[in-house]
Amino acid sequence: MFDMIIPAFLVGGTICVIGQLLMDLTKPSFTPAHVLVSFVSGGAILGALGLYEPLMKIGGAGASIPLSGFGYSLAKGAMEAVEKRGIMGAFSGGVEATAVGIAAAVFFGYLMSVTFKPKG
Amino acid sequence: MNLKRLGNQTVVFANPPVILSSYSVVGPKEGQGPLGKSFDKVWKDGINGEKSWEVAESKMLQEAMQGAMDQASIQKEQIDFMLAGDLLNQIISSNFTARQIALPFIGLYGACSTMALGLAVGSMLIDGGFAKKILVGVSSHHDTAERQFRLPTEQGSQRALSAQWTVTGAGSVLLSSSGVGPRITSATIGKVIDFAVKDVNNMGAAMAPAVADTILNHFQDIQLQPTDYSLIASGDLGGVGLGLACELLKQSGIDTGTNFTDCGVLIYDHTQDVHAGGSGCGCSSVVFAGDILQRIKAGELTKVMLVGSGALHSSTSALQGESIPGIGHAVVIEK
Amino acid sequence: MDDQSSPKPAIPVTPEKYQKLTEQYTPKPTVIKNVVLAFIVGGIICSIGQIIINLFISLGLARLEASTAATATMIFIGALLTGLGIYDEIGKFAGAGSIVPVTGFANSIVSPAMEFRREGYVMGVGAKLFTVAGPVLVYGIATSIVVGFAYYLLH
Numbered sequence: 377m378f379d380m381i382i383p384a385f386l387v388g389g390t391i392c393v394i395g396q397l398l399m400d401l402t403k404p405s406f407t408p409a410h411v412l413v414s415f416v417s418g419g420a421i422l423g424a425l426g427l428y429e430p431l432m433k434i435g436g437a438g439a440s441i442p443l444s445g446f447g448y449s450l451a452k453g454a455m456e457a458v459e460k461r462g463i464m465g466a467f468s469g470g471v472e473a474t475a476v477g478i479a480a481a482v483f484f485g486y487l488m489s490v491t492f493k494p495k496g
Numbered sequence: 497m498n499l500k501r502l503g504n505q506t507v508v509f510a511n512p513p514v515i516l517s518s519y520s521v522v523g524p525k526e527g528q529g530p531l532g533k534s535f536d537k538v539w540k541d542g543i544n545g546e547k548s549w550e551v552a553e554s555k556m557l558q559e560a561m562q563g564a565m566d567q568a569s570i571q572k573e574q575i576d577f578m579l580a581g582d583l584l585n586q587i588i589s590s591n592f593t594a595r596q597i598a599l600p601f602i603g604l605y606g607a608c609s610t611m612a613l614g615l616a617v618g619s620m621l622i623d624g625g626f627a628k629k630i631l632v633g634v635s636s637h638h639d640t641a642e643r644q645f646r647l648p649t650e651q652g653s654q655r656a657l658s659a660q661w662t663v664t665g666a667g668s669v670l671l672s673s674s675g676v677g678p679r680i681t682s683a684t685i686g687k688v689i690d691f692a693v694k695d696v697n698n699m700g701a702a703m704a705p706a707v708a709d710t711i712l713n714h715f716q717d718i719q720l721q722p723t724d725y726s727l728i729a730s731g732d733l734g735g736v737g738l739g740l741a742c743e744l745l746k747q748s749g750i751d752t753g754t755n756f757t758d759c760g761v762l763i764y765d766h767t768q769d770v771h772a773g774g775s776g777c778g779c780s781s782v783v784f785a786g787d788i789l790q791r792i793k794a795g796e797l798t799k800v801m802l803v804g805s806g807a808l809h810s811s812t813s814a815l816q817g818e819s820i821p822g823i824g825h826a827v828v829i830e831k
Numbered sequence: 832m833d834d835q836s837s838p839k840p841a842i843p844v845t846p847e848k849y850q851k852l853t854e855q856y857t858p859k860p861t862v863i864k865n866v867v868l869a870f871i872v873g874g875i876i877c878s879i880g881q882i883i884i885n886l887f888i889s890l891g892l893a894r895l896e897a898s899t900a901a902t903a904t905m906i907f908i909g910a911l912l913t914g915l916g917i918y919d920e921i922g923k924f925a926g927a928g929s930i931v932p933v934t935g936f937a938n939s940i941v942s943p944a945m946e947f948r949r950e951g952y953v954m955g956v957g958a959k960l961f962t963v964a965g966p967v968l969v970y971g972i973a974t975s976i977v978v979g980f981a982y983y984l985l986h
Contacts, residue, residue: 379885381878388877388932389870395927396869399654400860404695408653408930409963412939415931416971424978437880440898441905442873442931443967450971454979458986466979470972477933480903481940481964484910489944489956492914496542496549496639496649504839548949643946648962650913650942652922652929654865657858692846693853701853708842716840739856744842744849769923 380436387435391415391442412443419447420470424455449474500623503717505684505710507616509623512679515829516570516629516670518785519563521556523638523664526774526782529764534786535665536563542639542664550584553637553666554592557582560666560785561597561633568670575599575670576627579618581610582635583662583777584644589635599631608703608732609686610634611667611781612804612825616683618671619827628673635666636776645696645811656697660734660760660775661768667781669789678792682718684826686710688808692819696809699820700737700760700772703805706822707733708744710803714826715750722753726797729788730824731780731804732760734773759783780804792831800829865926872921872928880905880932902933909934913941939963 395411419442422428428448431439439445453473457465471478502508520535527538537559546552557580565572578597580590581604594601606613614632621627641662642649671680689709693702707730715721722728733741738758745752759780760773784802791797804827809820844852883904887897909932912918918938922929929935943962947955961968 378882380881384881385874385878388880389874389928392869392873392928392931393866395873395931396866397862399927400862400865404656404697407647408651408935408939409966411927411930412936412963412967413970416967417974420971420974420978424981435877437884437898437901438874438877440884440902441877441880441933443933443936444931445902446933446936447971447974450975451978454975455982458979458983463980463983466976466983469979470975474971476899477902477906478968480906481910481937482960484907485937485940485944485960485964486956488910488914488941489948489960490952492916492945493948494639494648494650494942494946495916648942648946650916650919650938650945652913652919652925652935652938652942654923654926657860691844691849693850698853698857701857705842705844705849712840712842716838736856736858740852743852743856744844747844748840748842 383434384436384438387431387438388441391438391444415443416447419444420451423448423451446474446477505686505713506682506717507620508682509619509680511623511673512681513619513622513671513673514675514677514679515789516672516675516677517564517568518667518669518789519560519567520667520782520785521560521563521665522782525768526663526665526763529768531763531783531787534790535782536786542637549637549639550588553582553635553640554589556637556666557589557593557633557635558596560635560668561593561631564631564668564670570629570670572597572599575629575631577602577621578631578633579604579614580633581605581614581777583607583641593633606804606823606825607806607808608775608777608780609804609806609823609825610777611784612731612802612827615669615680615827616685616825619680619683622671622673630671631668632671633666633668634777634781636662636664636778638662638664641776655771658698658700658736658772660699660732660772661764661770662776663763663774663779663782665778665782667778667785669785678789678829678831680827681830682828684710684714684717686824688821688823690819690821694817694819696814696820698736699775699807700734701740702807702820703822703824704733704737704740705744707741707803707805707824708748710824710826711745712748712750714801722750722755725799725801726755727788728752728756728801728803730758731783731802732773732775733758733805734760734775736772762787792829795831798831802827802829868924869926869928872925873931876929876932876934905933906937909937910941913938914945936964936967
């Protein structure tokens with residue numbers, strides 16, 4: 377049950393530090409939304425170059441839970457689908473591989489938004 | 497024609513309008529702050545049982561304006577015009593308040609400078625002979641302003657250390673051509689000044705040059721010194737902007753001394769996690785309608801200059817990378 | 832009273848010089864403290880994710896499936912904590928530590944949507960769910976398609 381906890385902590389923490397440095401050392405117009413977008417695209421590009429796979433092996437959830445892991449899954453899905461289905465796979469693969477995450481985000485997001493009131 | 501204007505930007509009133517009464521309503525955070533006791537009413541929460549924060553803000557402004565009338569025992573029918581403003585798009589809080597109060601209405605937008613602007617314009621209308629009594633009201637609300645200008649309140653992000661906290665509060669002042677009370681003796685209308693600050697998390701820095709310019713012109717026009725005033729209060733530069741305004745005035749050859757302060761610095765203390773201080777047009781309006789007027793009436797202050805400072809940008813202009821234009825309006829109040 | 836002849840005083844500081852002054856007067860972010868907190872909180876969130884993965888594996892799921900299920904669970908937790916008004920309190924001190932994990936993605940979906948519920952269920956909640964999620968999906972999916980194309984051309 378407690379396998380991989382320490383690697384997950386170290387890798388996940390380090391990835392978050394990169395995000396913090398991006399926010400603190402760039403212009404103030406670099407908002408949390410910019411951080412998330414950079415991490416998704418960055419994760420996808422690193423995944424395509426084969427550089428994110430080792431992180432997943434070493435860090436487990438430390439690499440899959442940060443949003444760069446979402447980007448990695450998108451890229452990996454697209455490449456695997458191209459292997460199977462050719463060019464159409466480039467369009468279907470990414471979304472297929474991340475469908476559970478996207479659907480969960482939309483569904484739970486909607487559920488919570490209509491259940492709770494903001495406290496201000 | 498005998499102009500009442502003095503110098504370039506200042507008007508001096510021949511018959512200085514009287515502040516008959518004032519009323520302030522604030523949210524819980526402001527009530528817990530160092531000036532908590534000076535406010536007439538403190539709400540238990542920001543929504544006060546209304547269906548939205550926007551409706552709550554409008555109700556808060558109504559309470560403040562009604563409160564000012566009640567304090568002076570003046571009926572609505574005796575008032576010639578109401579002047580009001582707030583921060584929301586199309587100044588809806590003021591418009592909806594005006595719909596309820598149903599007085600001839602002049603809507604104002606001066607961002608956080610609106611209280612000073614309202615006092616200046618109201619005094620001109622009275623001294624010009626266009627009105628006998630004018631009701632000025634100004635509001636802002638933390639939760640309506642945050643989501644219009646910045647981020648949703650429940651978003652887990654870090655605020656910059658230079659960022660200010662929008663005050664939840666409404667202040668109202670009743671001006672009259674006759675009666676007993678502190679008088680507004682002069683006003684200096686500011687120019688829009690833009691020193692190319694683009695950071696929306698540092699509005700104090702964006703507004704400081706406008707405040708310094710207005711103060712500089714006021715002293716030039718009226719030929720007085722900072723020492724002729726018992727208090728000069730800007731509203732609301734916050735800690736960063738106040739330091740910058742003092743520095744700019746020093747470089748312009750004006751020693752601000754120790755009687756220069758800022759409403760945004762006064763309204764909260766360091767334990768309240770507001771970073772650079774308060775902002776929003778409710779801030780200077782409640783600090784003026786509460787603390788400052790009480791200290792004038794008590795004789796502790798004899799001559800006060802309130803310099804309202806506004807950041808005249810919008811969320812659209814900020815996203816398009818435009819810099820933030822600032823403005824400062826000064827009004828002088830004497831016992 | 833005269834009207835035209837008065838001198839017009841101006842602040843003797845150029846916008847360029849003012850920019851330097853502003854930097855001098857503006858407090859700098861406490862980078863070291865922020866980085867340490869981001870590391871600790873981000874690490875803890877990922878460790879919780881790992882525990883959930885391990886839990887799903889012990890329930891018989893394959894590693895990849897367990898990882899996907901854990902991501903969905905973390906999204907649920909992030910959304911719930913946002914609804915309860917807890918996540919923004921964590922974010923105040925954790926910074927990127929709570930923004931970068933997928934729980935932060937859930938927070939960025941729920942926080943605008945719940946705040947705009949008063950503007951209706953379609954144009955309020957429905958549209959605002961995607962205030963931040965929209966750009967993330969646009970750039971994420973677009974990047975994956977470009978990657979897929981490149982992969983197709985190279986193989």
